[in-house]
Amino acid sequence: MxxxxxxxxxxxxxxxxxxxxxxxxxxxxxxxxxxxxxxxxxxxxxxxxxxxxxxxxxxxxxxxxxxxxxxxxxxxxxxxxxxxxxxxxxxxxxxxxxxxxxxPGNSARTTRLLHDKPALRALLNGKGIGPVPTLTDPGREELRDFVATHGAAVLKPTMGSGSLGVRKIHSLGETDAAWAWREEFGLDTFMVEQLLVGRELSVESFSSQGRHRIVAITGKDTGGGVVELAHVVPAPVSDDERESVGDLVTALLDAAGLADGPAHTEVILTADGPRVVESHSRRGGDRINDLVRLVYGIDLEEATYRLALETDPLPADCPARGAAAIRFLVAGPGLVTAVSGVEDAESAEGVVQVDVQVSVGDTVHELRWSEDRCGYVMAYAADTGTAERLAREAAARITITTTPLADTSPATLGDLLDEVDEVLNPFATTTQ
The missing domain is CATH 3.40.50.20 (Rossmann fold)
Structure with missing residues (x-):
């Protein structure tokens, strides 16, 4: 110490x-x-x-x-x-x-529920809160039957974040390849759910003594994959969509027993209504807190600490003022040989921040999870569409040039967790 x-x-x-x-x-x-x-x-x-x-x-x-x-x-x-x-x-x-x-604060039951994806899904399905078909640790034939029944699925770890180990299965014909990938990746404990189709959002909320307040709804872009490539606050949603999403998230937080602090809940607007992907007892990552602060004047990180000073640390009224967007930088896998256009992006209209996180000599991996992105550009504007456009255009000014590497051995789940010195379940080997 x-x-x-x-x-x-x-x-x-x-x-x-x-x-x-x-x-x-x-x-x-x-x-x-x-x-x-x-x-x-x-x-x-x-x-x-x-x-x-x-x-x-x-x-x-x-x-x-x-x-x-x-x-x-x-x-x-x-x-x-x-x-x-x-x-x-x-x-x-x-x-x-x-x-x-x-x-005071969130209990072990609540934090484990919001960290354990099968447990949270079982809770929501049991209470009829946006039910989604799911299986945990199915065998190969069970997985094939599940995909045949539901048409498409998503396979993912039972814990974790940042799109780590997530793979979409779009048809029965992709099942065997997904199973082989799972074995090669070392994903021994996993779950499979019906693939939810629709616009992707996240809901940034804040709770105080069990009372929940929706602070912001964030729009997302994954480019059809699983790794998030862009966010915008506020999301372009209708009043009805905003109300239904808010009701869904409030029901989830009540069911999980969240008492205090921020929550970050991922939602998809399906044809059957909004459905929860997962939820976390923390503020959103990916600089979403910065987007919320720019638009609503609320710093959810600071508000969390203020719970030790006051019952409700949020202002009574915080209307949106403009819009903020972030666009993440990606590059082809390989050794970085050049980075250009950074100053050009920094001087672009509406740009608030540019952060390029790779330099010459670094290695860029294929886009396996959020940690493989190369940086970001953040922009602020009068409205959502303009903020998204300005962030996208500024990001396009940056070029990260790579040359392929000879060794392309795929990393396992263990390899990626070792890189960040984390385990998915800290209670796996203890009864604490």
Missing amino acids: IPLSSQAPAPGAARILVLGGKAGIVRKAAALGFEVVHVQKPSAFDPDVVAHCAQLLLVDYQDVPTVTALVRALHEQQPISRLFTQTEAAQAVAGHLTDTLGL
Whole structure:
């Protein structure tokens, strides 16, 4: 444990624990005057976080027995008033620790439900909340029968985010190839659901003492694949669609028992009405928080920490002012040999931010999940259509040139998780 003193909290400040997250997220907690205890994986340590912490523990927060013992000891020595996390990998652990310490916030039941996709689907189907046919760990013939019955399906891990390990099966003829891919990828525990067809959205909500408020609806573009290539806030939806989506998400959050903080729920507008894809007890990734802040003036990350100060940290009224869009950069697989057009994109109309995350000498992989994207362009405009256009046009000014590599051995699920030092189920080997 590292005691720190470069940013002293105010006398009598609430002591909170922040599990995981980048330096910028921790900085927001410190800026509110909290005494911040930060728990981070050693592999994810960023020296920039030091200035924002009263204490820093470098420990694998997905090692449940170890982090439980450490946090319990910290709490006994000097009580923690609230525990927060804004990263997917730590959600279930945060719920467990919240229960262990007897703190207000989302319970282990809720955070596990929103992390365990079959469990959430079973809950929703059991309550008749947008039912979707599903199977968990089917055999090859069961998978074939499922696709034959429903016409198309999506195969995915039972936990995780960022489109990791997700594959669409459009017809019965694709089933055997999908099964072979699953075995090669190392996806041993998985689920299959009827493929939902329609416009894709996400709903950004915020809850306080079990009362849910829809903050924004985000429009999405996957280009027909599974990895998200663009977002826009607000989404182009009708009043009726907005109401039906809001009702669906509110019913989900009630059923899951979400008490406090943001939720990010992915929805598809099917011909039979909106259907939930999955939901998470955190704010949306992919810079969606920045889009919401630009349009509605609400920072969901900061609002989350404010739960330790006030019952309802959101303003009473926050109408949309304009629209904001993000377009992600992609490139062909291979070794990056040149990057051009960045300054041209930065000077384009409406552009708020450009972030190119690869440089010459880096390797670009095929688009397997969100981590394989190469950066983004964010734009702001008076309306949704214009914001989308400006982001798309600015992104088109950037060229990332690659040359193919000889070694194209496919990565497994384990390989990709090792790269980010995460496990899908931190409770798989413990009874904590």
